[in-house]
Amino acid sequence: TVTVELPAHVLGTAIAKTLFAAGNDDLRPVMSGVFFQLTPESLTFVATDAHKLVRYRRSDFAAPQTAEFIMPKKPLNLLKATLGSNDDLVEIRYTEQNAQFTYDGVTLICRLIDGKYPNFEGVIPKNNPNRMTVDRGAFTGSVKRVSLFANKTTHQIRLKMAGNELFISAEDPDFANKAHERLTCSYEGSDLEIGFNSRFIVEMLGNVDSSSLVWEFSAPNRAGLLFPDRPSEDGEDLLMLVMPVMLNA
Missing domain, CATH: 3.10.150.10 (DNA Polymerase III, subunit A, domain 2)
Structure with missing residues (x-):
């Protein structure tokens, strides 16, 4: 024992x-x-x-x-x-x-x-050259709004990072639904487009309590990593990983 x-x-x-x-x-x-x-x-x-x-x-x-x-x-x-x-x-x-x-x-x-x-x-992917920092509240609100227009089976949303802009979009061709939002973010890395199941993202965001988030990506077919954007002052270290979904062109 x-x-x-x-x-x-x-x-x-x-x-x-x-x-x-x-x-x-x-x-x-x-x-x-x-x-x-x-x-x-x-x-x-x-x-x-x-x-x-x-x-x-x-x-x-x-x-x-x-x-x-x-x-x-x-x-x-x-x-x-x-x-x-x-x-x-x-x-x-x-x-x-x-x-x-x-x-x-x-x-x-x-x-x-x-x-x-x-x-x-x-x-957990170790080498993630693409790094985005974004406001948690703005990002969460945007994902929740956009996901209302996503396909009801895949819940797929698309994140596209370019320069210091993040585009969040979803579409459901069956019902001719489409949503598109733009947020400012701080992004280091090459332009990247990656798809996720919005339900997983929303669940994860509900468990992060910092005011901004850090995302790290390596490629559109590799897992994305999500962290609270703050030093762990009390020895606390939180890492979340989510697998991407294949984007239909």
């Missing part, structure tokens, strides 16, 4: 930032939970459904020894609902099969998901 102690607000934030990205596929149970990777250097929480991925890392907390386990969604939802946002310590004890969370007079015991978590570091 290994034991780790964490402030309630840290665990609560880690769950809230990752849980939405976990999959619902019963055939791939390992991806239907949140991966806890606790080491003497940092604590990392990861969730992915193969379309999007979130990695939330805290380098200001650590575990006495390395441990990795996959927590199912249900107990995480319970934890999220009952954890306070304070500094009270939560004790996490875990064995091969079970995890036990003790806090504030509550003890929650759950079975862990069996299996090996996929190598998530391997899918």
Whole structure:
């Protein structure tokens, strides 16, 4: 049995930032939970459904020894609902099969998901020469408006970066719907056009709380990376990844 102690607000934030990205596929149970990777250097929480991925890392907390386990969604939802946002310590004890969370007079015991978590570091593209910084509120509003005109099955929107301008567009030829918006952004890199599922983007934006965002891209067929645009003053590191959709010409 290994034991780790964490402030309630840290665990609560880690769950809230990752849980939405976990999959619902019963055939791939390992991806239907949140991966806890606790080491003497940092604590990392990861969730992915193969379309999007979130990695939330805290380098200001650590575990006495390395441990990795996959927590199912249900107990995480319970934890999220009952954890306070304070500094009270939560004790996490875990064995091969079970995890036990003790806090504030509550003890929650759950079975862990069996299996090996996929190598998530391997899918995060390392070399992304194209970098865009944009206001979060303006970007979120624009994506939500434009996506109303997107195809109802693919939810595809198109981002086009050129100079210091970002064009966000969507069209649904079946209903002759089309929307097009322009935002100013700060962009370094070659002109790029890339397509995404707007529902994934909106979900991810809802979990970023900085006033502006950083996007990094390598190519239209490679994953886009999304970060909050601010230094992690409290050892907090949030990375989100979303797979593109093929643009129909």
